[in-house]
Amino acid sequence: MRTTALKFGGSSLADASHFQKVSSIIKSHEGRLFVVASAPGKRSKDDVKVTDMLYECYECAKSGKDHRASLSLIRQRFQSIVDLLGLSFDLDSEFAIIDRHLSSGPERDYMASRGEYLNSKILAAYLDYDFVDPATCVFFGMDGHLDAERTNSTLGKALAKSDHAVVAGFYGTGFDEKVKTFSRGGSDVTGAIVARAVKADVYENWTDVSGMLSADPRVVDNPDPIEEISYKELRELSYMGASVMHEDAVFPVRSAGIPINIKNTNSPDDEGTWIVAHRTNDAENGKVVTGIAGKKGFSSIRIEKAMLNNEVGFAARLLNIIASAGVSFEHVPSGIDSMSVIVDSEAFRHSRSRILERIQDELGPDATIVDTGIALIAVVGVGMVYRRGVAAKVFTALAQADVNIRMIDQGSSEINIIVGIDEADYEKAVNALYNAFFR
């Protein structure tokens, strides 16, 4: 039997009909034993996610206003699921607890977590699986990040007691012993740590699309789905905006060697995307580029200084100024008498004057030039860097599309080329690259 950990996203558990689909998916394979559930998502385009309703309810209570109307709307969402599924589930006492919490100093993370908590508890009842509250077995460390080892050990023990269970996604217990959530989409991480804890053979991540696409469908018309992608490729594409899963969800399963299968709840027979340690259709076997992703909103800070390259430690001092302002950088192209730092425009905007002042005072540049409006595009494929002609294809495609290149960074990993261009050229550039490698 292939032990499978499954995570269902909010769009897969938005209402009772979704619960029925999910149940039939789970029951169709005997190994589908450990399930992570999200809070109910949108039932239609204009609907509101339960998590957003919970945040709103929290804000209401926090600001001293009456939260009861807001809370009642949330209850209706769950009530409708429970009623339509014909479950006898005690929502009264659950909502009484939440109401008391709201009246006596509400906590933002605790409130946000109630969507997953209730949805998972209802799903467990519906499936007749055990319910596991991650407040008892998912832990964050002092640094605010997941305490992976403590979690793995405690969660492993908790789930070992169970033949099949539903674990609520998205939260755990913080270092201060209060409920603490992951960032948005964090149920993906819960799914991954459950997969690791039960030593699953596969981690199925169920959502509302049949896997990952090789380019952003808002930019490229009907892009190919990705059949297979390596963890590393996924990391690069996710980071550059091709989001299919929370980016931290990769690590727990990657270290355990568990493949991830992105599946579509509304089309469960589609193969979806396999996320694996090593692609079988890699550059050697013909598939050079796996995907193309990108983001707008970057700026370049270029520092010109004569004989800069004679100053050992100059770059460290420069990056330290930027790090001290809490801004992370994307790339550091360097020349002989110049050095640039590519940063997120938004993060930079807030500390711009402080950063530029310190650069002026501490580094004595001849000139400091800030360029905003840069978009970054990553062309990603394991082994592509060692395949001759890939860079030529990238830059020929961009030249033919009349796209000006502002920055190139390749060389830290063997799996991507990152190109900086003007934001205005972004859509044109992505399409040119897509056509070059996929059409």
Added chain:
Amino acid sequence: MRTTALKFGGSSLADASHFQKVSSIIKSHEGRLFVVASAPGKRSKDDVKVTDMLYECYECAKSGKDHRASLSLIRQRFQSIVDLLGLSFDLDSEFAIIDRHLSSGPERDYMASRGEYLNSKILAAYLDYDFVDPATCVFFGMDGHLDAERTNSTLGKALAKSDHAVVAGFYGTGFDEKVKTFSRGGSDVTGAIVARAVKADVYENWTDVSGMLSADPRVVDNPDPIEEISYKELRELSYMGASVMHEDAVFPVRSAGIPINIKNTNSPDDEGTWIVAHRTNDAENGKVVTGIAGKKGFSSIRIEKAMLNNEVGFAARLLNIIASAGVSFEHVPSGIDSMSVIVDSEAFRHSRSRILERIQDELGPDATIVDTGIALIAVVGVGMVYRRGVAAKVFTALAQADVNIRMIDQGSSEINIIVGIDEADYEKAVNALYNAFFR
């Protein structure tokens, strides 16, 4: 009258016949008034430069051996010049001073400087120009670098007293009041600071080639000469090994807006290469690439660490480790979960274990991979980065030559693309790029 500062290299002043050529060059234009002379260079392929003879003589005296035979050989070089030019020049007293210096605690820089000192003094006598000893007007600061402002002011006043003068190249007075030399080839710097001090209209740098070549003639067969190059382009090409002049020679004239003309003493009518602030034949006017240069001998230290990009300050810490070991870096390609640093292999070799140990201890990487045997090639041309299609041409040429690309860095200056390749592919790659842009 165009006031001209001239610097003659050692190969232009190797023997008496060279002195005659130099004299006729100087006398052929009335503005050629301020001359910087090097020590006598090689008269033939197997000859020894006087500066090297001086270093050897110093080592001999320093180690307590009898230096007289060694010094006598040096005297013969100058004697032959003086005799053949028919000058009455008192070499006896000059060499008596050097001999006394050698017998009473010799100084390395002082000894090295005697080649320029004597050659310039002889040239001044031959031309009937004043002789100016830079020990009195070229100063180094506490940091060991040229004290540009103090030098400019003192040298300016010294030369204002003179209608025409020969200044010895290569040395000045250190912060400790002792004679201190520039690094090898430093007479180029002296020429530049003289040009600035006399507010010359042009700085003529006379050597044994008719200007700079657009590629290394040891790699590319008969490359085109460069007619015009900007200071910035020169800096990039020089740094990457296309040496035509000491790299620090650019700054004094660049800030003063004085163009440099590289000329050939053996073919004085050739136009040579003009080094200017802004090219007239730049990318807009048709000349995209000015030159191609490169160097072997680089290594890449690649650090892989999951979620590295979440660690604000990681790069600063990494570069600080490398800077603390006294190693400068060339490029820092960065990915999502990895970051590389390209360093000089030789410099890295000496501190390799210390650097790798600190990386291991302080940065906790998942893996650290050192790759040696990397060559860097710079394709240089002002404005080329903003010309569409240049990157495509670069990478198509390399792909067609079957060259694998290990690293790309573009974006800090608008004038180059730097590509890292395997050392074994170096000659092939340079030729492919040369053919793409020049043939």
